[in-house]
Amino acid sequence: MAARNTARKRAFQILFEGDQRGADVLTVLADWVRHSRxxxxQPPVSEYTMELVEGYAGRAERIDELIxxxxxxxxxxxxxxVDRNILRLGAYELLWVDATPDAVVLDEMVQLAKEFSTDESPAFINGxxxxxxxLKPSLRRE
Structure with a gap:
């Protein structure tokens, strides 16, 4: 699904920008939305991009602990x-977005690593x- 792929890529870019700037990802997201309007x-920021960024932001501390x-x-x-933010996005979608099959999440995050990171990163991200x-069933209960 190309739209979801694009949404994930943009969510990753927003998380990356927030990390690089030391800014809150919700502030960066708001900047992207305002700029697109x-x-x-500039293409609009999709609902799924917003869902991913907002979902990560709401669980950022837990996700970073797990990573x-x-x-x-x-x-x-x-x-x-790059790797840190791909992992953040992937962990959120893997653990808290039930509508996306786990295999799709892993594949999409590996593809992001291939596109944006080092040669070793896809294996690290996948692993x-x-x-x-x-561990998903036990991690979601924690």
Missing amino acids: SDTR AQYSVDWTLDRMPV LLGRLKE
């Missing part, structure tokens, strides 16, 4: 910014999100 050359807990030998601060997928 005032500049007809830190299950990443082997990598702290959040040491991770490349960590795969671990969260295995």
